[in-house]
Amino acid sequence: MPRDSQTERRGAHDPIIEVRNASVTYDLEYRDAMVLDDVSIDLRRGEILGVVGESGSGKSMLANAMMDAVEEPGITTGEIRYYPERGSEPVNILDLSDEELRSLRWEEISMVFQGALSSFNPTMTVRGHFEETLDAHDYDVEEGMERARELLEDLYLDPDRVLDSYSHELSGGMSQRALIALSLVLEPQVLLMDEPTAALDLLMQRSILSLLDDIKEKYNLSILFITHDLPLVSGLADRLAILYAFELAEVGPSEQVVRNSQHPYTRALLRAVPSLDAPLETMRPIPGSAPNPANTPNGCHYAPRCPLATDECHEETPPWFDTADDQRTACFNHDDAGDAVPLELEVVES
Amino acid sequence: MSYVLKRLGRSFLTIFVVVSASFGLIRLLPGGPLDYLRAQMIQQGGSDLSTAEINRRIAAQTNIAVDEPVYVQYIDYMTAIFRGDFGQSIWYDQSVAGVIGPAIPWTVFLTATALFLAFTVGVSLGAFMAYKEGSTFDVGSTGVGLVLNSTPGYVVALLFIAFLGYRLQLFPTGGRYASELTPGLNVPFLASVLYHGTLPILSMAIVAFGGWALSMRGNSIRVLGEDYLRVARLRGLPTRRIALRYVARNAILPMYTGLMIAIGTVFGGAVIIENIFAYPGIGFYLIQAINARDSPLMMGAFILITVAMVIGITVADLTYGWLDPRAKGGASRESY
Numbered sequence: 001m002p003r004d005s006q007t008e009r010r011g012a013h014d015p016i017i018e019v020r021n022a023s024v025t026y027d028l029e030y031r032d033a034m035v036l037d038d039v040s041i042d043l044r045r046g047e048i049l050g051v052v053g054e055s056g057s058g059k060s061m062l063a064n065a066m067m068d069a070v071e072e073p074g075i076t077t078g079e080i081r082y083y084p085e086r087g088s089e090p091v092n093i094l095d096l097s098d099e100e101l102r103s104l105r106w107e108e109i110s111m112v113f114q115g116a117l118s119s120f121n122p123t124m125t126v127r128g129h130f131e132e133t134l135d136a137h138d139y140d141v142e143e144g145m146e147r148a149r150e151l152l153e154d155l156y157l158d159p160d161r162v163l164d165s166y167s168h169e170l171s172g173g174m175s176q177r178a179l180i181a182l183s184l185v186l187e188p189q190v191l192l193m194d195e196p197t198a199a200l201d202l203l204m205q206r207s208i209l210s211l212l213d214d215i216k217e218k219y220n221l222s223i224l225f226i227t228h229d230l231p232l233v234s235g236l237a238d239r240l241a242i243l244y245a246f247e248l249a250e251v252g253p254s255e256q257v258v259r260n261s262q263h264p265y266t267r268a269l270l271r272a273v274p275s276l277d278a279p280l281e282t283m284r285p286i287p288g289s290a291p292n293p294a295n296t297p298n299g300c301h302y303a304p305r306c307p308l309a310t311d312e313c314h315e316e317t318p319p320w321f322d323t324a325d326d327q328r329t330a331c332f333n334h335d336d337a338g339d340a341v342p343l344e345l346e347v348v349e350s
Numbered sequence: 351m352s353y354v355l356k357r358l359g360r361s362f363l364t365i366f367v368v369v370s371a372s373f374g375l376i377r378l379l380p381g382g383p384l385d386y387l388r389a390q391m392i393q394q395g396g397s398d399l400s401t402a403e404i405n406r407r408i409a410a411q412t413n414i415a416v417d418e419p420v421y422v423q424y425i426d427y428m429t430a431i432f433r434g435d436f437g438q439s440i441w442y443d444q445s446v447a448g449v450i451g452p453a454i455p456w457t458v459f460l461t462a463t464a465l466f467l468a469f470t471v472g473v474s475l476g477a478f479m480a481y482k483e484g485s486t487f488d489v490g491s492t493g494v495g496l497v498l499n500s501t502p503g504y505v506v507a508l509l510f511i512a513f514l515g516y517r518l519q520l521f522p523t524g525g526r527y528a529s530e531l532t533p534g535l536n537v538p539f540l541a542s543v544l545y546h547g548t549l550p551i552l553s554m555a556i557v558a559f560g561g562w563a564l565s566m567r568g569n570s571i572r573v574l575g576e577d578y579l580r581v582a583r584l585r586g587l588p589t590r591r592i593a594l595r596y597v598a599r600n601a602i603l604p605m606y607t608g609l610m611i612a613i614g615t616v617f618g619g620a621v622i623i624e625n626i627f628a629y630p631g632i633g634f635y636l637i638q639a640i641n642a643r644d645s646p647l648m649m650g651a652f653i654l655i656t657v658a659m660v661i662g663i664t665v666a667d668l669t670y671g672w673l674d675p676r677a678k679g680g681a682s683r684e685s686y
């Protein structure tokens with residue numbers, strides 16, 4: 001049953017992509033498996049939206065759904081609306097023909113994958129990837145290659161060297177940056193990044209993240225940044241969306257979500273990750289394990305692991321509560337979450 | 351560059367060792383070809399021939415001067431072989447080069463055509479099987495491919511010659527072309543060559559294509575699951591480019607070495623088939639030589655077949671790095 005399609009209200013904010021009641025299901029023989037369950041969220045023009053979830057929480061599905069790229073036999077339902085310009089007529093991405101999709105992808109909405117090394121054809125130079133992409137979309141190749149060189153330079157790469165290399169000749173950090181440049185070569189408006197730094201060391205993660213901010217400004221991008229690493233993205237993202245077991249738990253401005261989350265899961269997540277500010281002894285694993293897609297709980301998906309769960313939680317899906325300015329939380333007991341799951345972080349700082 | 355030199359050096363060494371071994375076989379085996387030759391001549395010529403005369407004739411036929419010290423014989427033999435002089439055939443009363451030389455194109459015609467057929471059919475079939483992975487067609491073809499791949503070529507050849515040759519008389523049972531025709535670029539001759547070549551070529555191709563198809567199928571399925579293929583589709587590349595530049599290229603690449611080795615067998619790949627179909631190629635003469643104890647001819651054919659193999663493998667090694675950038679020798683580029 002669709003819930004709260006109206007939660008993300010238009011108006012003050014200028015969405016570039018609206019996701020409404022998006023679900024992704026796999027029709028398994030005995031039972032449907034739902035890997036994204038009725039998610040509604042906006043990507044606003046010019047923002048970086050961090051989507052945080054454990055592996056298998058459906059966060060990659062959300063990104064794939066946004067460019068209708070969920071692989072067969074997955075079925076995407078709901079609505080994905082793309083607004084090329086402020087206030088323009090929306091494009092319904094899930095209704096596009098194959099040819100329309102082909103030109104939407106990479107030209108308007110582009111994607112960076114984790115594992116850059118395996119994203120390149122091993123028997124083709126990096127230059128070949130840029131050229132064939134420009135060619136396939138009928139762009140001027142010479143002009144496009146100029147742009148590619150500039151992009152590579154913006155990412156602190158030596159264009160000549162990188163373009164003439166094969167992916168195996170580049171380090172992980174270099175090929176990941178080359179992949180970012182490749183995703184931007186057709187000047188898209190939206191960049192979906194799926195764990196783009198997961199395979200890199202901490203230093204390289206930080207340096208790519210800091211580059212991302214500059215790139216975003218220079219090329220007027222709106223970025224969806226998917227990660228399992230809450231502290232990594234909280235400094236970068238304007239807003240955070242927390243996914244748990246295929247559905248959204250909480251959405252809000254980064255500062256607020258980190259400092260003042262109203263959702264037991266977000267708070268548990270904040271306690272479970274190591275952070276430079278919090279002492280190691282305060283880390284707490286979340287007891288229990290995430291549900292599998294063919295067998296999700298009826299009510300709140302977090303109920304089996306939640307210390308605040310009541311009977312209501314087990315039976316009904318919690319609606320959205322506006323818990324602070326621009327922050328919404330899907331939890332019946334959001335008022336008690338703060339006391340029940342204290343963040344040592346706050347104690348240390350106060 | 352030094353890799354190329356080293357690799358060429360190693361191949362040359364291999365050939366050198368093979369030729370030396372052939373000298374050893376002829377010269378050193380007790381009751382070997384030299385004793386046989388001598389006995390034959392004494393029998394034929396009786397006492398009219400002096401020992402010196404017999405030795406001279408043996409030297410002319412085998413490149414081995416029997417009354418010289420072994421190292422001189424060896425040096426003479428090696429220089430002669432590397433000059434292209436394989437000695438005289440005993441059975442055919444011609445130079446070995448004169449017997450084998452004209453046979454080469456015929457053998458190459460058979461083996462190269464069979465290889466080309468097997469490879470193209472196998473690769474296309476394998477790609478299609480991968481595309482239809484799990485379908486009845488895929489499962490059926492995999493079974494047929496496996497059975498054919500484990501059938502020896504001579505079984506197929508014998509079946510062909512028995513049924514299509516003798517029983518139904520649809521195809522000739524021997525020869526390279528109908529004897530009444532004049533060789534040259536005329537249609538009846540070329541048609542006759544194809545007609546005579548059909549069964550030998552098919553017997554070789556039929557047992558080989560299954561192997562190519564199965565490799566191609568496996569490689570293609572692997573490539574189809576690669577991340578870069580998904581990224582290529584999302585980038586909106588045309589299907590044709592994805593099929594050729596992504597799937598085909600990366601799936602065929604691992605088969606390249608196998609293909610070069612197969613090309614190395616063009617001289618020696620049809621020994622049994624040529625004999626079944628009485629097709630005078632290198633393999634046919636090799637068996638003739640063995641039966642007739644014609645050791646110069648035998649060794650000539652043997653050396654030729656080995657050299658072709660060594661060349662095939664060398665070419666595969668030297669060109670692989672050019673085809674697969676990942677195999678380029680050493681760390682020519684820094685990475686950090």
Ligand code: SF4
Nearest residue numbers: 300303306313331332
């Ligand atoms: S709705 Fe209930 S089970 Fe779900 S997070 Fe809130 S308190 Fe826990």
